[in-house]
Amino acid sequence: MTQEDSALDALVRKRIRGLRSAMGWSLDDLAARCYLSPSTLSRIETGHRRISLDQLSAIARALGTSLDQLVESTADDDVLIRPQHDAARGLTTWMLNRQPGVIVAKLRLTKPAPTSAEALKVHPGRDWFTVLSGAVTLVLGDRRIVVETGQAAEFSTMIPHAFGAHGGPAEALGILDQDGRRTHLRSLPDGGGDEDTEEGRGS
Incomplete structure (x- = not known):
């Protein structure tokens, strides 16, 4: 995994945890909504488990967002608008x-x-x-x-x-x-x- 991929991976996990917290959900709450065990979800959020595409899609749906939004890059080109x-x-x-x-x-x-x-x-x-x-x-x-x-x-x-x-x-x-x-x-x-x-x- 490149440094850029590693940074995006960490960002995705922070987004999952941040969106869950913003909704006032516990690990159990989100886990039930995306059909994962709380321990699996905890390891995903903390970076101790790789996230499969199926898991990521289920988490995105449960959080009311899209897969694209969950994994979008934070590169400057996504922020700066050049003439x-x-x-x-x-x-x-x-x-x-x-x-x-x-x-x-x-x-x-x-x-x-x-x-x-x-x-x-x-x-x-x-x-x-x-x-x-x-x-x-x-x-x-x-x-x-x-x-x-x-x-x-x-x-x-x-x-x-x-x-x-x-x-x-x-x-x-x-x-x-x-x-x-x-x-x-x-x-x-x-x-x-x-x-x-x-x-x-x-x-």
Whole structure:
């Protein structure tokens, strides 16, 4: 077992003990819920017994959590959110959640919204964003709507649409579904970013 694996193993055992204590359960209480003997559970918590996958799954279910959450890493990459910069599109993005489904992202826009109809995108669903600073031009079909700091917009993405900075750089917090992410953030890399650019700095 590597040092990293050993540290994660110890963390998993602490999580089991911590969740059990937070629920006010004794060893007997949790053992009964996951069909283990109290002595076996005690040795698991104290590191005197290896944990089988079946045991870990049963313990996770009994504690009301998932196996993934019980064994998730504590590496810095799971904590730090690094900007992803696309200079060609004048867009820097901070992905604020990592779960599948709805995407929450902070966006920094430095280029104006496109003017050609060919640049407008259509995809299923709805998008939502609120402007944190500056102003954002939202293009919806033939309409050009300026959304200012403190204002929010929500719209059907079946309408041809695009957005960009209005009169200078702007920052927004957006909620996009998977189709919206593919459409608007498609050219961004999955990891890393250009933190050394002006747009890439800050939070």
